[in-house]
Every structure is written in structure tokens, then in C-alpha cells.
Amino acid sequence: MKIDGYRLVDDADLASRNTFGIAARAPLLVEVDDAAALPRLFDSGVVDAGDPALLVLGGGSNLLFAADPAGPVLALTARNLEIDAGDGDGVVVRASAGVPWHGFVMHTLSLGLCGLENLALIPGTVGAAPIQNIGAYGVEVRERVHAVEVFERATGQVRRLAPEDCRFAYRDSAFKREPQRWIVTAVEFALSRVGAPVLDYAGLRDELAATGIATPTAMQVAEAVIRIRRRKLPDPAVLGNAGSFFKNPIVTSARAEALHAAHPALPVFGGGSDAMRKLSAAWLIDACGWKGHRDGDAGVSPEHALVLVNHGHATGEQLLALARAIAASVRARFGVALEPEPRIVGAPW
DSSP: OEETTEEEEEEEEOGGGSTTOOOOEEEEEEEESOGGGHHHHHHHTSSOTTOTTOEEESSSSSEEESSOOSSOEEEEOOOOEEEEOOSTTEEEEEEETTSBHHHHHHHHHHTTOBSOGGGTTOOSBTTHHHHHTOEETTEEGGGTEEEEEEEETTTTEEEEEOGGGGTOBTTBOHHHHOTTTEEEEEEEEEEESSOOOOOOSTTHHHHHHHTTOSSOOHHHHHHHHHHHHHHHSOOTTTSEEEEEOBOOOEEEHHHHHHHHHHOTTSOEEEOSSTTEEEEOHHHHHHHTTOTTOEETTEEEOSSOTTEEEEOSSOOHHHHHHHHHHHHHHHHHHHOOOOOBSSEEESSOO
């Protein structure tokens, strides 16, 4: 049923709305094509803004349905773009939450705007980007966020949050920690007409050098990132997955040094302060023998140990059981706890 600004679908099939391709159904799906309709929607009584079971769904690339959602599902589908050219080299670009992320990145690059090139080919939507604080190849989206527009469920007010109010952290934010408080409706990005390429992440500079590029444009950086990602990560349209399933664990510097002394091949990265270090979850998982493992249709990609895959008809419960087994083996061998990146619906971690 179509109502001004939103559409209601009863008993909605969600298999095509999550990149794992997990079979799941929602008692009610609400597709909102105009964020201004959110107050009308909640005032109508069809959906309760305070319902803790209300699930806000983006591109479905960062969640695992371990069970059917218990309540209604809300999807923001607006795809509006606005550009504030401003003065000088800085440009602010505003995108609605429903804009597909990769298409948005490539559009900004086509306009000659720099800043998002390292984040090319990440699945999902613009609205999900700050929630997860997506990152890749040495850049986190928080470094490019100018402001986040949100609908506050408790008050019904639209607010515009500065980056410091979003409480960004590694693969984390205020929106992820308080999913019942905010609905992200749009994001503003601070981009530049002048490139300052970030090339220090492992493999990126080598990829560019292999094609004879020493001083790349932002578009050339994005193209290199796309080539690397396509080699390393399965296409969700071909093999169901949600990208990296586990966060790289952050441990104390002393713990990282001890692990590296015992396992010299273990990659160790900066952890945000002198006291902390980040470990490669992929290396830990691979060292436990999980790369390419398969239990029925639930498996681990043979190309990348961080990626859990659905070979066809895996259930969310089966994928969650596999993820738990992987985490348990890493903890048993290395004493390191792994945490999932995706949101798990219907079961605790």
C-alpha cells in the first residue's frame, strides 16, 4: 500500500535485501522515499517509533539474519544529492541515506572531487556508512564526514550532528551503539577539488606501481582499490557474503608484542594510541585453518579468511554457528577475542 512518502508491504521477503542472501521475512516492511514522511508514519500508529524491535535496514550488507526480525523493518529509499560548491577547494556534498555507496563514491570522483576514493566498492548505502564508520585502505569515513542528519525517535525531531557528536571509533559510532535512538536520514561529506592521496595501506601503492602510476589521480586510486577488492573479495551478487565478518582485534601493546614474538608473521598495526595495537583478524583465522572451510552451504571464502559466505542455502543460524566456532578457535589458540562487524538479528553473539 502506497501512502504519501512511504509504502507498506505485509509479510515481506527479505532474501534480496541482505547480501548474504539469507531467507528471512518481516511482518511489515516500510519503504520510506521521503525522510520528511517519518513523523507522519510514526504519528499514524502503523509503526511505533519507540518499538525496540523496529529494524532500520540499509543495503543489507552489514547484517546477518539469524532469525526473522521480530518487528517491522524500515528502509529509507530516497536518493537525493546536493552539492555546496562553497569557496576555495572545499566542497560539501549531501546525500540521502538510500543512495548506494559505491555509486555515490564514483559520482563524486566523476565531478573531480577527492576524498572517498579509498572507500570505493564497499557495498551498502550512504546512510549505513557512518553507522559502521566504514573504512578501507587507510581511510575511515569519519575523516570525510561533515555532518550527519538524523531523526531522533524519542522526540520526533530532526537533528544535524557534527562529527564529534557521532562518537566515531573503529567500526563503531553512536548510531551503532544506540540503534533505537537515531535513524540516519542523510550525510554531508567534506570533499576537495585537490587530491591528497592516501597510499600507505599494504598493497595499494604496489598496485598502482604495477600499472606504471607514480602520482595517481583520485580516480586512479579508486580504480586500483576496485581491482584489489575484486581479486580478494567475492561478489555478493554471485556468492552471498557481508564482506569482512570480523573486526581486527585491538589489544594492548604488550600483548601484541608478545604475540608477535611468538608468531613473527602476525601483522600488527597501530591501534589509535601508543598503548594499543591492532592485529590482523584474517591472519589469526587463517592460522587456525579456516580459510576455504565449508559446513554445508555455510563457509569461509578461500580467497579471504575474514569473509563468511553462503554457498546457496545456508541459514543465518548456520553462518552464526560457524562464526562462533571460528572465534572460539582463535581465542583458544591465541587468547584473542574476535568481534563480528555485522549486526546479528535474532540472536546474541
